[in-house]
Structure formats: C-alpha cells, structure tokens
Amino acid sequence: MDRAVDKIPRPRDVLEARILQHAVEAFAETGYAGSALANIAERAGLSKQNLLYYFPTKQILYQRVLDQVLDHWLERMQVLADATQDPVQLLRNYIHAKLRFSREHPQASRVYAMEVISGAPIYGNSIRDKVVPLLQKDIAVFESWIAQGKIAPINTTHLMFAIWAMTQSYADFSTQMSLVLGHAPLNEQDFVEAEKLIVEIVVARMMAH
Amino acid sequence: MDRAVDKIPRPRDVLEARILQHAVEAFAETGYAGSALANIAERAGLSKQNLLYYFPTKQILYQRVLDQVLDHWLERMQVLADATQDPVQLLRNYIHAKLRFSREHPQASRVYAMEVISGAPIYGNSIRDKVVPLLQKDIAVFESWIAQGKIAPINTTHLMFAIWAMTQSYADFSTQMSLVLGHAPLNEQDFVEAEKLIVEIVVARMMAH
DNA sequence: GTCTATATCGCGATAGAC
DNA sequence: GTCTATCGCGATATAGAC
Numbered sequence: 023m024d025r026a027v028d029k030i031p032r033p034r035d036v037l038e039a040r041i042l043q044h045a046v047e048a049f050a051e052t053g054y055a056g057s058a059l060a061n062i063a064e065r066a067g068l069s070k071q072n073l074l075y076y077f078p079t080k081q082i083l084y085q086r087v088l089d090q091v092l093d094h095w096l097e098r099m100q101v102l103a104d105a106t107q108d109p110v111q112l113l114r115n116y117i118h119a120k121l122r123f124s125r126e127h128p129q130a131s132r133v134y135a136m137e138v139i140s141g142a143p144i145y146g147n148s149i150r151d152k153v154v155p156l157l158q159k160d161i162a163v164f165e166s167w168i169a170q171g172k173i174a175p176i177n178t179t180h181l182m183f184a185i186w187a188m189t190q191s192y193a194d195f196s197t198q199m200s201l202v203l204g205h206a207p208l209n210e211q212d213f214v215e216a217e218k219l220i221v222e223i224v225v226a227r228m229m230a231h
Numbered sequence: 232m233d234r235a236v237d238k239i240p241r242p243r244d245v246l247e248a249r250i251l252q253h254a255v256e257a258f259a260e261t262g263y264a265g266s267a268l269a270n271i272a273e274r275a276g277l278s279k280q281n282l283l284y285y286f287p288t289k290q291i292l293y294q295r296v297l298d299q300v301l302d303h304w305l306e307r308m309q310v311l312a313d314a315t316q317d318p319v320q321l322l323r324n325y326i327h328a329k330l331r332f333s334r335e336h337p338q339a340s341r342v343y344a345m346e347v348i349s350g351a352p353i354y355g356n357s358i359r360d361k362v363v364p365l366l367q368k369d370i371a372v373f374e375s376w377i378a379q380g381k382i383a384p385i386n387t388t389h390l391m392f393a394i395w396a397m398t399q400s401y402a403d404f405s406t407q408m409s410l411v412l413g414h415a416p417l418n419e420q421d422f423v424e425a426e427k428l429i430v431e432i433v434v435a436r437m438m439a440h
Numbered sequence: 441g442t443c444t445a446t447a448t449c450g451c452g453a454t455a456g457a458c
Numbered sequence: 459g460t461c462t463a464t465c466g467c468g469a470t471a472t473a474g475a476c
Contacts (some may be wrong), residue, residue: 034441051349056264058469070470071441079472129310132348139341139348139403140260146406155411159410180428184397185406191396194348197355199392202370219389226439227432243459268452279452281460289452 038076039068045087050129053136054084054144078126081144087191088137088145091154098123099156102163109167110225116160117189118219124193125213131193157182181224188220247285250275254296260337262345263293263353292355297346297354300339301361307332308365311372318376319434325369326398326429333402334422340402366391383436390433397429 043064048057063073077083081174101116124131137145164178192199192213200206253274257266268289272282286292310325333340347356373387401422403407409415 053262053264053345053349055262058466060469069442071444071472074471075441078471104356135348136345137260138407139344140262142406146410149407150410153407157411176431177424177428179341179357179411180424181432182411183400183404183425184428184432187396187400187404188393190400194344195350195392195396198347200361201359202357202366202388202391214403215386215389216392218385219393223393223432223436226312227435230431230435235444269450278460280462284459287453316444388452 032054041073041076042087044092045083046129046133049087050132091134095123096156102160109172114221118217120189121192121213121217123187128193131190134193191217250282250285251296251299254292255338255342259341282436299344304332305365305372311369318381323430326339330422330426332400333398337402337408344403383439401425
C-alpha cells in the first residue's frame with residue numbers, strides 16, 4: 023500500500039528534481055569545483071542550507087546529477103538493440119538519437135564530458151559499470167554485422183569512438199562551432215547538416231569493398 | 232646589444248616555463264576553479280607567493296597557459312597550407328598531425344576543451360581571433376578542392392568539425408577509451424588504429440561519386 | 441522542513457622585511 | 459627575487475530554534 027502512495031510525486035521529489043535541473047546547468051557552466059551550492063540553491067529558489075537538507079554534500083549532489091544524466095542517456099541509446107532493421111538504418115537511428123541528445127540536453131553532455139576529461143575522479147566507477155558495458159554491447163553488434171557480411175570489415179571499437187566523438191562534439195564544442203558558423207546558438211538546420219554528414223561518411227565506409 | 236643578451240634564456244624564462252608546464256597539468260586535471268595556486272607552485276618547486284611574483288593573478292596564469300597551448304598547436308597545424316601535395320595526402324598529414332598532438336600533449340588539449348565546453352568565458356575572444364580564422368582557412372582549402380573537382384562535394388564546415396572531434400577525442404576522452412579497451416594509458420598501437428580508421432572513413436567519402 | 445547563526449577552512453592576493 | 463605574515467573573502471558544512 024505504501025508503494026501505491028509512492029507513485030504519486032511528493033513535494034520532496036519535485037523539489038529534488040528542480041534542484042538537480044539547476045545543478046546540471048551550473049556544473050556545465052563552471053564545473054564541479056567552480057559551482058557554488060549557494061548559486062545552485064538561488065537558481066532553484068531555496069536557501070543553501072535547505073539544499074543541503076536534500077543533498078547532504080556537494081559530492082552527493084554531483085553524483086546524483088551524473089546518475090540522472092546517464093540514466094536519461096542510456097535510456098535513449100537502446101537503438102542498436104532492435105535487430106529487425108538493417109544495419110544502415112539502425113546506424114542512422116543511432117546517430118540521430120545521439121545528435122538529438124546533444125541538441126536537447128547539451129548541459130548533460132557537458133557535465134559528463136568534463137568529468138571524463140578530468141580523468142573521472144569521482145564518477146569513474148559508475149562509468150566502468152554502466153557506460154562501458156553498453157558501448158561494448160554496441161561494438162559487439164557491429165562485429166556481428168561484419169561476421170554476417172552485412173558491412174565491410176572495420177575496426178569496430180574505433181568506429182564507435184568516432185561516432186561518439188562526432189555526435190558528442192555538437193554539445194561540447196558548440197561554443198567554438200558557433201564562432202565558426204557566425205551564429206549562436208546552433209539551430210535546427212545545423213543539426214540537420216551535421217546528421218547528414220556523419221551518416222554519409224560512416225555509411226560510405228561501411229559499404230566500401 | 233640588449234637583444235643579443237635576451238636570446239640567452241635567463242632564469243626568469245626557464246622558471247616561468249616550468250610553472251606553465253605544471254599549470255597545464257593542474258588545469259587539465261581539476262579545471263580552472265579546481266586548481267589551487269599553492270598546488271601548482273608546489274609541483275613547480277616554489278612558494279605560492281613566489282609564483283604570484285611571476286604571474287600576478289590566477290587568471291593571467293591561466294591565459295598564459297592557453298596562449299602557450301594555442302601557439303604550440305597552431306604551429307603544428309599548418310599542414311593544409313602546403314598546396315603542392317594532393318588532397319588525400321594532405322588530409323592524411325593533417326589527421327596525423329592532429330592525432331600526434333592529442334597523443335603528445337593530451338593535457339594541453341584537455342585544458343582547451345574544458346574552456347570551450349564551459350562556454351569560453353575567459354578565452355573566448357582569443358579563440359575568435361586566433362583559432363576560428365585558422366579553421367576557416369582550412370575549410371576554404373576543402374572548398375577549393377571541391378571547386379577544382381578534386382574531391383566529391385561535401386559540407387566542408389561540418390567535415391572540419393568531424394575531423395576535429397574525432398582527433399581531439401583521443402586526448403579528451405582517453406579515460407573512457409581506456410576503460411573500453413581494457414588498458415591505460417592508450418598506447419602507440421591504439422593511435423595507429425585510430426589514424427587508420429579516421430583516414431579511411433574520411434577518404435572513403437571524399438572519393439565517393 | 442525551513443530558518444538564523446555560526447563554525448571551519450582553503451583560497452587568492454597583498455604588505456613589507458631582507 | 460624570495461621570504462614570513464596576514465588579510466579578506468567565499469566556500470562547505472553543522473547546530474539548533476521553530
């Protein structure tokens with residue numbers, strides 16, 4: 023019976039969600055050490071002391087932020103699991119999904135990127151346990167396609183790195199891209215062009231013989 | 232006459248260089264706000280107060296670090312300027328040079344990446360004045376190749392973004408790559424495989440008709 | 441759960457002797 | 459140029475009233 027009640031969002035849940043949302047923004051803009059709890063609390067509309075009631079330490083808040091980022095991302099990246107479609111279409115869907123995430127949640131991508139660039143001092147264990155197995159699963163899918171002769175042989179691990187890098191960069195390096203393109207922020211057309219190019223160069227190699 | 236004397240590295244120059252070197256490492260590991268001057272000074276073997284004699288403020292030190300990173304990088308990236316070679320070989324050289332930089336100076340790449348991801352709050356003007364013109368010049372080279380019918384038509388700007396992202400990621404995301412590959416740090420063979428794949432997928436598209 | 445008040449600390453930066 | 463000493467600030471975190 024308690025379970026039934028738990029399904030209704032209590033004030034605590036919505037408040038925690040609001041704090042987490044503003045924490046993502048802050049960490050993306052100024053990093054872990056550069057973000058002040060007082061500033062995050064102010065954005066979320068409560069006192070710093072009150073924020074510490076919900077998240078006892080800064081590090082716990084940070085880990086919860088990354089948990090949410092990762093859960094959200096992993097949920098959206100299950101595209102390759104659908105084995106009913108052909109490789110090219112699956113890869114299109116995969117690139118599309120990853121680019122959409124970069125467009126719709128750039129701050130989430132940036133917080134994760136900064137953690138990895140810093141050597142993942144806090145979140146390394148979770149990356150090893152949650153992200154790496156998923157990447158390896160996707161790499162295994164590529165391998166099976168090659169074994170079945172559906173695509174040309176290729177180094178699947180580095181292909182995955184390449185796809186990851188190209189899609190991720192439209193969130194992480196959007197500042198630099200905007201300076202090159204002459205407008206900010208990146209718009210829908212930029213992402214359409216990006217997807218077109220990434221799909222093209224990846225598919226061109228996959229179909230090569 | 233004074234000039235002749237200046238060519239001999241004075242103690243000040245070598246000390247500043249040593250400080251900058253350790254500052255790059257610190258900023259790459261913990262970011263701007265997360266790095267303490269006392270820690271950088273300790274790495275370099277002098278007192279915090281003494282460090283502040285050479286670099287009056289933390290921000291000045293940080294900008295000098297980025298200046299050095301960029302100068303070094305721009306110097307190495309003049310590959311496309313050589314118009315005597317054919318496009319494919321030039322592009323190979325370009326990718327090779329950028330990957331070498333990621334391998335030999337990963338910390339430099341990471342400091343720059345974190346600054347860009349954060350929205351370039353401190354170094355944005357320098358990026359606009361020094362990096363963007365260079366990228367646009369390289370993009371113009373691609374355009375000329377297309378105009379001359381040497382390579383297949385393609386969105387050159389996003390092709391540049393793609394090459395940048397793929398090569399850059401071998402410095403910035405090496406922590407995650409090491410977890411996937413099962414060994415750290417990345418070794419020479421990893422970079423050979425990376426270069427092979429990046430060249431393949433880019434060239435495959437360039438030669439497509 | 442939210443508030444006021446405060447403890448405790450590390451940081452960047454400065455002053456001044458030598 | 460290097461040293462000792464210290465200022466002033468902002469940070470995380472805690473204590474306790476309501």
